[in-house]
Amino acid sequence: MIEVQSLNKSFVNRSKTKSKDKDTREEGKWFHALRDVSFSVPTGSILGLLGPNGAGKTTFMRVLSTALKPTSGTIQVDGVDIAKDPLSVRRRIGFLSGNTGLYGRLTPREMIRYYGTLHGLDKAQLNQTMTLLFDRLEINAFADKRNDHLSAGMKQKVNIARTLIHNPEVIIFDEPTTGLDVKAAEQILRLVEELKTEGRTILFSTHHMHEVERLTDQIVLLNMGTVHFNGNLAQMREKGGDVLLDKAFLNLIGEGERHVA
C-alpha cells in the first residue's frame, strides 16, 4: 500500500528563463516540481503514472524511493513514513528504470551479490535468491560475463534481478521498456504481470498507452507537478472524451493546460 498525502517538492530555481517563457511552477527562487499530490495505491495493484515530459514523474518517483526528501506532505509505504524511516522504506522498495546503468566491469553475478549484501541478505539467503532469480530471468548463460559485453535485453534482465534481489513488496518501474526490442519488452511486461499476481504493489511509469491498457488497474496523470487525473481506464476514457487512450491522454493534458492557465 502506498499512501501519498499533500506531497510538495520544491527546488532552488537555477534556470534563467525569461519572464515571458516562465513556467508557472517557478516562484521567486523556488521551482515547485510537485504541488499537493495525493493518491493511494492498494496492495497488489498496478498504478500507471502518466504525464508528459517534465510533468514531475521522475521527481515523484525519486521522492517515493527516498532519493529525495519531500518539502512537505507525506508518503507512507505499508504504513512506514518515507521521511521518518527511509532505510526501512528502501528495504521494501525496488526501483527499475529504463536508463539505469550497470557496473560495466563487473559480471551480473558480482553485481547482484553486491546489491544483495547491501540489502542485508546473508550468504545463504543471497545464494538461494540469486539461483531463483537467475533461473527465472534466464541469466545463467551470461552470469559470469562482464556487464559491458551484454546486449540491451540482457542488461535489463540484470537490472530486474538487481531490483528484485531483496524481494521488495513495492516496485517502481520507470519506463522499463525504453530502448528494448519487442521481445525483450514483452518479457518485462510479462514479469510485471507475474509480480502483480504475487501480490506486489507496482508503480509503472510509461509513455506507451498499450502498456497502460494492458497492465494498470489505476492511472494517475501528473501535469505541471499536480495530479490532473486519478481513476481507472474507463474513467480516463470518459474524462478524456475518447476511447483511444492516446487521444484521451492528450485531451486531458489539454484540459490540464487550460486549467493551469
Add this chain to the structure above:
Amino acid sequence: MLLNISTIFVKEMRELLKDRRTLVLMIVLPTVVLPLLMFLIISMTKKATEKSATEKVTYVLVGEQNCPDLALAFSQNESFEKVDAQPTENLADLVTNDICKLVVSIPEGAQSDLETGKDTKVVLYFNNASATSRVERRAENVISEFSESIRDGRLIALGFDTSTQRQQLLEPVKAESRSTADLREILGERIGGMLPYFFIIFCFLGSLYPAIDLGAGEKERGTLETLLLTPVPRLHVVLGKFFVVFSTGLISSLMTVASLGVSIMYFGKEAEGVAKQILSSVQTIDLVMILVMLIPIAALFASILLSISIYGKSFKEAQSLATPLNFLCIIPAVLAMVPGVQLDWVWALVPITNVALAIKELAKGTIDYSMLWVILGSSTLIASGFLFFCTQWFQRESVLFRE
C-alpha cells in the same frame, strides 16, 4: 556500518582493478618513472662527464707568434688538440660555428711584456652552457700553470728561493674551511626539493581517476541512484568510496617510495663516488617516514577529489573541474624549493607544503623528528575537515541530482 563500508570498498576496488587506466596511473607509472629517471640521470651524467674528461679540447690559437712559450704550453698538454683555421673577424664565431671548442687570443707584445716584468691578458672564447663542460677550467689550468712559472721565476730573481718563502709572501693568511654540512645535506638541499613533487603528484594522479569514476562516473552510468536506494546510509556510501580513493592514492605513493627504495639499493651499488655516498646514506626509516607523511596527503586528495567528482554531472565535467587541482601538487613543491623556505613551526602548519618540506629534510638527513608529529597532526586535522565537508556534500540533493 563496517559491513556496508567494506562491501562498497571491496566492490569498488574489484571494479577499479579491472580497469587498465587505473592500474597504469596507480601502479605502473609510480613504479617506473622514478627508477627510469634516476637511471637516465645517473647514466647520462656519467657518460657526459666521462666524455668531457677524456675528450680532447680542440682549439685555435690566434697570435701564436706573440707568445711562443704559451703556445708551447698548450701544444704540450695532451688534452688539447690544435686546429688550423683562419681567424674570423669575430673570434667567437669559431666556437659558435663548431670549428673548435676554444679560441686562445694572445695580444701583440705579450712575450716581451712578460720578459720585462709586465703583465698581459690572454682572451679565451668558449661555450660553457653545458653543465659538464670543462673547457674553461682546463684552459685556465694551462694558463694558470704558465703564469705561476713566470711568477716563480720573478720571485726567485728577487731572492725568494724556496717555495715556502714564495707561499708566505703571496698568501700570508690562509683560511681552512670546515663545513658542518655533509655531502648528503648539501645535495639534499639542492635536489631534495624535487622529490616531494614526485611523491605528491603520483599520490594525486593515483587518486584522480578513481575519484572521478566513483562519483561523476557512477552518476553518468546511472548506477549512483540505485546505490542510493539501498538501505545504506549515505555516510556509509561516501566513506566506502573515500577509503577506495584514499587507498589508491596511498598505493601510488607506496609504489613511488618502494621504487625509490629499490632504485637506491640498485643504483647505490652501481653508482660511483658522490652518488654512491648519497644513495647509501638514505636509510629505510627515511623511506618509511616519507610514506607516513603521505598518508594525510592521500586523505586530503581523496576528500577534495571525491567532493569535486560527486558535484560533476559527467565524467568529463568532473575531469575538467579536478584537473586544475594539479596546482595543489606543483605550488607546494615549488614553495619547498624556494631558497629561504625552511621547515619551521609556521610552515609545519601549511598543508602539503609542510610535507614537501619534511620530505626535503628527510632527503637531507636533517629532519627534526618532533616536527613530524606537528606535520602529521595538522595535515590529519585538515584532511579530516575536508572529509567532513565531503560527507556533508554527499547528503545534498542539489549535488547528487544536479541537472
